[in-house]
Amino acid sequence: MLLIKLATKSLLNRKASALLTLFTIAISVMLLMSIERVRVDAKSSFSNTISGTDLIVGARTGDIQLLLSSVFRIGHANNGVSWKSYQYITEQRGVKWAIPMSLGDSHKGLAVLGTNKDYFEHYRFAKKQSLSFSQGHEFNHLFEVVLGAEVASSLGYQLGDEVVIAHGMGNTSFHNHDDNPFKVVGILNPTGTPVDKTLHIPLAAIEAIHGGHAHQHEAVQADANDHDHDHDHDHDHDHDHDHDQHDDVDLIGTPKQITAFLLGFDSPLYTLQVRRNINQYKDEALLAIMPGVTLRELWEMLSIVEKILLLFSIVVVLISLLGMLTSLLSSLNQRRRELAILRSVGARPWHIFTLISVESLLITGLGCIVGIALFYALMLLGADYLQSHAGISLNIALLSSYELMLLAAIMVAGFIVGLIPATRAYFYSLADGMSIKI
């Protein structure tokens, strides 16, 4: 107790350098904790993005590229899948459901996804959770839109609002289709995945907003129509819109091509077989990936970066502890007098040793506490940014056991580093005795 009090008062007497040392440690602790939290949460965000889908099919490209463009909405798929191939493949044996995905349009920088109703029924994320509506319902008409949770909250949209979809990606599109407003009919619950940042519209509407394209497809529409999709319920004519290209409102339409599609099978046994068939499909260069496998590959690729980050933050912690060592050692020379005084009033060398060790523990401990405070401040500030820019949903929860272990490791390292000046002080005090040199 006495030694803790003495160490505290002595440190307070050397506030400036003690505080600097403390902040160095605090910042390094913050850095390490933040990097670790982001890393762990990024990993779970990644692997939670899609589940329950057996295959993702797109134009032939890299596995990871297909995953990124179809699931994470990162990058562009240069080619698409022809509607013919889509129809052919989805008619194969064992296919339980298929979700066509047409990407490439945007609303205020957020992705617009053209899809069918199977999306709301079969898309799964995290531990096979399905999408659910916080308000409203799925789209039933051509110019209806279902918003991801974050789209609604960040843009302040409510049911019944009208949303304009722009052609192309990015905030500033060349032309806004002001004449094609979409009515918000549903808002999804948050998922912590890119779904939150997506506007979902019927596949057919994608063509509708590209007026010119739609006309070109009319010819194709005729022969495509006989495939009539039975999961489409009947559709009233949507007279709100004066476009003429879709008299018969059909949520699928007859697109020329789509970006990618998701497949679910009756049994996982079909997966490898169908995958092989798709990859060897002669009419078109296609690629089918198993999302779980590719997610893992993607994560492994990122894990190098992740390990380097971890290494850097550990080095930063070490540097901060070395800073503490330097400041303790350099203060020791000035403090020989103080230590000799303590010796003269009866402190034994091991008291001196303990005193210096307690000091380094106090600095490290307080540094950790301040570092944790800074870490939470940073998490609170950065959570929104990471969510909207990297799709990583940060978990601002209590410290995990892993993080507590990291802190314990820092404390132990601080203690060990503190043993060096403590040992030195021990020998000083043996050599100096009560004679006060300075």
Place this chain on the structure above:
Amino acid sequence: MITLENVLFKWHAKQPEPTINITKLDIDQGEHVFLHGPSGCGKSTLLSLLAGVTVPTQGNIELLGKAINQLSNSKRDRFRADHIGYIFQNFNLLPYLSPIENVTLGCQFSKQRQKNALKNSATIAAEASRLLSALGLNDNLQHQAVAQLSIGQQQRVAAARAFIGSPEIIIADEPTSALDTQNRQAFVKLLFEQASAANSTLIFVSHDETLQTLFTRSISLVELQGGTDATH
């Protein structure tokens, strides 16, 4: 109660003349001894020996009936903490502690002295305050920063630190050299009062021989040193 016999001390083995060469020195319990001598005659070394900080190259030093030169380092440390109060020439107060805390520090490393202190007062802080008041440091000064005290006031704090817990031996190493003549005599008298109250032996070192008359016994270190010097 303090006995030195044939004590020889050399800093290095090859030193031609020993720094300390004392055939015999006896000091009784409760005596107030004035030890004087010019600079460089070995006063500080003798005090180091008496405080058990250094051990003699030859000979015996007995304090309170214990041959401290035969004790281990840690036992000598403990002995010093329990039985010796030391007043330094330059006070050596810890700047980050209040006067009260500086004084209580004097008994916090010794159970024995804590026990002694608690015989006089309810807490060691109260005992520190009592000693400071007895040595003439007002209550309102006792909680101030040490650096704000005058030199005379700091010296009183240093003295109280040596006296707390009533150690049997008080060693004062030129404690008055920073004070003016009038204050010196007053300070020495305060030391006497406290030493008598605790029945402590006081060994007071100074080269200022005007103080000599205040003491019952005076020892010249030059005379004490070596056979030849003593015969002069």
